[in-house]
Amino acid sequence: MKTYLVGGAVRDRLLGLPVQDRDYVVVGATPEEMQQAGFKQVGADFPVFLHPVSGEQYALARTERKTGRGYHGFAVSFSPQVTLEQDLQRRDLTINAMAEDAAGQVIDPYGGQADLAAGRLCHVSPAFAEDPVRILRVARFAARFHGLGFVLARETLALMRQMVDAGEVDALVPERVWQEFERALGEPDPQRFVSVLRDCGALARVLPELDQLFGVPQPAGPHPEIDTGVHVLMVLEQAACLCDDPQVRFAALMHDLGKGITPPAEWPTHHGHEARGVALFKGLCARLKVPVAYRELALAVARDHGRAHRALELRPDTLLDVIERSDALRRPQRFAQFLLACEADHRGRTGFEQAPYPQAQRLQLALEAARGVDVASLAKQGLTGEAMRDALRAARTQAIASALPTA
Numbered sequence: 105m106k107t108y109l110v111g112g113a114v115r116d117r118l119l120g121l122p123v124q125d126r127d128y129v130v131v132g133a134t135p136e137e138m139q140q141a142g143f144k145q146v147g148a149d150f151p152v153f154l155h156p157v158s159g160e161q162y163a164l165a166r167t168e169r170k171t172g173r174g175y176h177g178f179a180v181s182f183s184p185q186v187t188l189e190q191d192l193q194r195r196d197l198t199i200n201a202m203a204e205d206a207a208g209q210v211i212d213p214y215g216g217q218a219d220l221a222a223g224r225l226c227h228v229s230p231a232f233a234e235d236p237v238r239i240l241r242v243a244r245f246a247a248r249f250h251g252l253g254f255v256l257a258r259e260t261l262a263l264m265r266q267m268v269d270a271g272e273v274d275a276l277v278p279e280r281v282w283q284e285f286e287r288a289l290g291e292p293d294p295q296r297f298v299s300v301l302r303d304c305g306a307l308a309r310v311l312p313e314l315d316q317l318f319g320v321p322q323p324a325g326p327h328p329e330i331d332t333g334v335h336v337l338m339v340l341e342q343a344a345c346l347c348d349d350p351q352v353r354f355a356a357l358m359h360d361l362g363k364g365i366t367p368p369a370e371w372p373t374h375h376g377h378e379a380r381g382v383a384l385f386k387g388l389c390a391r392l393k394v395p396v397a398y399r400e401l402a403l404a405v406a407r408d409h410g411r412a413h414r415a416l417e418l419r420p421d422t423l424l425d426v427i428e429r430s431d432a433l434r435r436p437q438r439f440a441q442f443l444l445a446c447e448a449d450h451r452g453r454t455g456f457e458q459a460p461y462p463q464a465q466r467l468q469l470a471l472e473a474a475r476g477v478d479v480a481s482l483a484k485q486g487l488t489g490e491a492m493r494d495a496l497r498a499a500r501t502q503a504i505a506s507a508l509p510t511a
Contacts, residue, residue, distance in 0.1 A: 105133040107162065108188060108203040114210065115199050118220055119252070128162045129191050129203065132184045135164070151182060165191040168234075189213045193229055196238045197245065197260075201228045219257075225249070226257035236272040239264050240284035240310075243300040247291035256300060264304035273309045281310050282392040289350035295337040298357070302333075313384050314357070316364040321372040328454040330372075332363045339452030346444050354394075355402035355445040356452070359409050361385050381406045401438055404430045405445045412446040415463035415470075420504040423470040424497065432471050439471060466508065473507035474500040 113126045130138065135151045143153035143162060151164045166182040167190050188203055188211060195201040198216040205211065214228050225245055232238055242264065246256055267273065288297035298314065301307040308315040318333030329335050336357055343356035362381025363374045385406050389399045411418065411426050418426075432439035447461040477499045487495050 105137065106131045106188075106205070108205055108211065110192070110203045111195070111200050114202045114204050115216070115220070117204075118202075118210070118217065126160050128160065129165050129188065130162050131165045131186070131188050131191070133164060134184060138162070138164070166194075167191070168194050168231075194231060195228055196232060196235075196241055198224075198226050198228055223249075223253040223255060224257050225254055225260060227260045227263060230263075232260070233263055233267050233270075233272070236267060236276050237280060237284070239267060239273060239301070239304060239306050240276070240281065240288075243297045243306075244284055244288040244291060246300045247288050247293050247295070247297040250293040250296045256303075261304055264306070268305040268309065273306050276310065278392045282394060285311075285392070286350060286354075286398075289353045290348070292344065293341070294344055294353055294357075295340045298337060298340070311388070313361050313364060313388050317360065320363055320366065322363070322374065323372045326453070332360060335452060336360055338454075338457075339448050342451040342457065343445060343448035346448055349441060349444070351398050351401050352441050352444045352448070354398050355405040355441070356448040358385055358388075358402045359405045359445065359449055361388070361406065378407055378410055400431075401441050401445070404438075404442050405449075408442075409446050409449050412443070412463055412467060413450060415466045420470070420508065421497075421501045423467065423504055424474060424501055426467065427471050427474055433475060436471060436475070440468075443467060469507055470504045473503040477503050 108129050108131070109126060110129045111127050113123045116123050130153075135145060138151070138153045139145060142156035144156065145151055145153050153162045153164075154160070155162060164182045165186040165188060166180055167186055168180050192201040192203060192211075192213060198214045198219045200216070201212075201214045202216040203211040210217065215226075219226050225242060227238075227242075242256065242260065246254065285297070288294050291297065298307065298311075301310065302315060302318065314333075314336070317336055318331060320332040321330050322332055322335065324330055327335060329338060336359070339359065340353060340357045343353045346352070358381075360377065360381065361384040362377035362379065365380055365384065366374045366377060382403065385403060388394070389402075408426050408429055411422070415423065415426070427433060427439070430439055430442050432442070443464040447464055450461050450463070451457055451459055477496065479496065482492065482495050482499065485495075
């Protein structure tokens with residue numbers, strides 16, 4: 105029995121990055137021997153064990169054989185005869201197909217160290233094409249390592265395109281798409297996840313609402329980048345610069361879906377795209393089973409980002425409308441997320457990347473004024489029902505008007 109550290113831990117150590125998780129492969133062992141050594145078996149499809157002390161994962165070396173479409177169609181084989189090289193060969197990228205023995209010696213049968221040095225994301229073998237999840241994973245690694253200069257190998261991109269053409273991506277279940285999507289939103293350059301999926305044709309299959317934005321023009325004055333798809337990627341990039349919150353990043357990416365269904369006769373204007381985008385967005389969320397927190401924030405941004413951009417010219421009562429529609433009085437922290445996504449939209453345009461966004465300060469000031477109204481004192485006046493609501497709204501509108509600086 106021999107144990108090897110494998111995968112991301114080896115890769116990240118060689119890159120000089122912090123090692124988050126450690127996974128091990130055990131060669132020459134049986135499940136019974138692992139259990140006798142005190143390991144707890146947790147794997148359902150193939151033997152994976154937890155170390156009795158560290159809780160780290162140890163998997164028996166295995167091979168896989170494709171038996172059907174999608175990522176469930178595999179026959180897994182494990183035995184003491186499976187070699188380390190055979191186990192590593194089934195992995196996705198060469199940089200993830202390295203191992204390290206107990207002495208710290210790196211075992212690299214497929215050129216992972218060379219690809220690390222070259223900054224290449226390259227598949228290990230043609231078996232890559234057997235699992236469509238790998239398309240999502242490669243796009244996510246592109247988002248993670250873009251800042252380190254990594255690029256996708258041409259041959260890997262070509263293979264991903266072949267997989268899409270063969271319909272493999274269509275077998276992905278929505279939950280797995282969202283799982284990889286959410287993880288990608290937390291990477292340093294999440295816009296690369298979207299662009300890689302588009303480059304291989306997968307974006308049209310898994311996120312068609314986003315894909316149809318590319319090629320849709322916008323007015324050149326406020327949008328020198330013109331293309332709506334390019335704009336939303338720039339917005340996502342700006343959101344990643346502003347914060348590491350994946351909910352804000354998701355909302356920023358989703359804010360302009362309605363422009364994808366503007367009738368071409370109306371191009372390059374997109375009047376009413378906010379309302380059109382709401383229906384598209386709800387369909388996307390239902391399909392991918394997007395969590396409620398993501399959904400509610402992105403819906404608020406899609407619906408009211410236009411009003412937020414006009415905050416410097418809006419009347420106090422209209423500012424209060426934005427605040428109330430965003431549920432900011434009860435959830436001020438989410439309103440802060442809303443403002444970040446709107447700022448990312450403002451800055452996600454060619455030449456506007458460093459532009460100030462005073463609208464956020466004005467809306468935040470309006471919120472603080474509205475929240476400062478003494479509700480209890482109004483209640484003491486004996487007001488109830490609609491009369492109470494009208495009085496409260498009037499008081500909040502007046503508070504906002506008094507708090508905002510005059511032009």
